[in-house]
Structure formats: C-alpha cells, structure tokens
Amino acid sequence: AQKVTQAQTEISVVEKEDVTLDCVYETRDTTYYLFWYKQPPSGELVFLIRRNSFDEQNEISGRYSWNFQKSTSSFNFTITASQVVDSAVYFCALSEESSGYSTLTFGKGTMLLVSP
Amino acid sequence: DAGVTQSPTHLIKTRGQHVTLRCSPISGHKSVSWYQQVLGQGPQFIFQYYEKEERGRGNFPDRFSARQFPNYSSELNVNALLLGDSALYLCASSLIGGVRENGYTFGSGTRLTVV
Numbered sequence: 001a002q003k004v005t006q007a008q009t010e011i012s013v014v015e016k017e018d019v020t021l022d023c024v025y026e027t028r029d030t031t032y033y034l035f036w037y038k039q040p041p042s043g044e045l046v047f048l049i050r051r052n053s054f055d056e057q058n059e060i061s062g063r064y065s066w067n068f069q070k071s072t073s074s075f076n077f078t079i080t081a082s083q084v085v086d087s088a089v090y091f092c093a094l095s096e097e098s099s100g101y102s103t104l105t106f107g108k109g110t111m112l113l114v115s116p
Numbered sequence: 117d118a119g120v121t122q123s124p125t126h127l128i129k130t131r132g133q134h135v136t137l138r139c140s141p142i143s144g145h146k147s148v149s150w151y152q153q154v155l156g157q158g159p160q161f162i163f164q165y166y167e168k169e170e171r172g173r174g175n176f177p178d179r180f181s182a183r184q185f186p187n188y189s190s191e192l193n194v195n196a197l198l199l200g201d202s203a204l205y206l207c208a209s210s211l212i213g214g215v216r217e218n219g220y221t222f223g224s225g226t227r228l229t230v231v
Contacts, residue, residue: 004158037222043204045159045222091158101171103149104220106158 006107020078023092033095034075040088082114120223137192141209148190153204
C-alpha cells in the first residue's frame with residue numbers, strides 16, 4: 001500500500017525565515033507522481049507542484065523550491081523568506097493507480113504558522 | 117471561469133439522518149472525485165466518477181454512495197449518519213479523470229457536523 005509521511009505536525013517561524021517541510025513516501029510503483037498542496041483556513045486545496053518519478057530535477061519557483069530525492073523517497077518543500085500569508089496546512093500527496101484510474105494518497109499535513 | 121462549486125458550505129445534521137452534498141465541476145471537466153477530510157488528517161479518497169460511471173471507490177461503508185449527472189455535476193449521499201462522519205468533504209474535478217493525466221482542481225468543500 002502507498003503511504004505518505006509528514007513527520008512535522010506544526011512548524012512556527014517568524015516572518016522572513018526560511019522553512020522546509022518534509023515528506024517521505026512509500027510506493028511499489030515504478031511510475032508515480034508526487035504533489036504538494038496548500039490548504040488555507042478557507043479549506044480549498046491549492047495545487048502547488050506535481051513531479052513525476054522520472055524527473056528528479058529540483059525546481060525553484062519564486063520563493064518556493066522543491067527537493068525530490070528518489071534514493072531516500074523524499075520530496076521536501078522549502079519556502080524562502082516566509083510571509084504571514086504562507087500560514088496554512090501543507091499536504092504532500094502521492095498518486096496511486098488502481099484498475100485504470102488514479103487517486104491521491106495524502107500525508108497528515110504540516111501546519112505552518114508564520115508570525116510577523 | 118467558475119472553479120469547482122460545492123454546496124452547501126456548512127451543514128449540521130443529527131445522528132441517523134441522511135445528507136446529500138453537491139458538486140459542480142469546472143466547465144468541460146468530465147470527472148469528479150470525492151474526498152473526506154477529518155479534522156487533523158489528510159483527505160481520504162471516497163469515490164471517482166467519469167462520464168457518469170463509477171471508476172473507483174475507497175474504503176468507505178455502503179452508507180456512502182454517489183452519482184454523476186449528464187451535466188457532470190455530482191452528488192455524494194451519506195445515510196445513517198454517525199458522529200465520525202463529521203468532516204470536510206472535498207470535491208475535485210479533472211478533464212478526463214485521474215490525477216496523473218492532468219491534475220485535480222479542488223472545491224472549498226462542505227463542512228458536515230453530525231451531532
């Protein structure tokens with residue numbers, strides 16, 4: 001069975017600090033996709049990034065960066081110079097394919113609190 | 117363009133009652149998936165529908181059922197509500213189904229409280 005572990009339940013930082021959210025996954029699939037979603041208090045899951053298992057190139061997008069390491073089954077997410085608006089719950093997720101359709105397996109989430 | 121629309125936004129029900137939650141996908145999207153998110157947990161897959169057919173079902177009891185209409189909107193029904201059904205119910209739409217092909221867009225969810 002597929003599994004996603006986000007060991008950090010809650011992280012508190014002061015504005016402008018850098019913060020890294022950890023994600024470790026388990027899968028027997030050779031082809032899979034990894035995702036990060038942000039969930040603000042409004043409840044909507046906001047898509048941040050999708051990575052497939054063949055693309056280990058790390059990416060930077062503005063203040064966000066991602067570090068995908070297949071050897072350690074990790075897909076970590078870093079926010080540089082955090083801002084109060086970054087406060088939210090962040091979910092790492094793994095796509096799972098079964099009988100011709102795919103779904104997402106989510107971790108339990110990491111709550112990020114950025115204070116002024 | 118409107119995003120994924122879910123109604124109602126909040127709902128309070130009594131144990132044993134029935135509830136219907138509704139979802140309208142993004143225009144042109146033919147697949148709808150339902151997820152349950154209990155407080156403090158990540159979302160869990162309940163159902164996926166594509167072209168009005170059930171494609172998959174998660175590990176949920178038969179009290180949970182769903183359907184998709186010709187206009188691709190969807191309903192999630194839960195019978196004989198239990199306190200443990202209290203959760204945020206999220207609907208996600210995609211073009212042709214399956215998160216790998218083209219990703220999901222989630223709605224803001226329906227927060228169900230069972231008392």
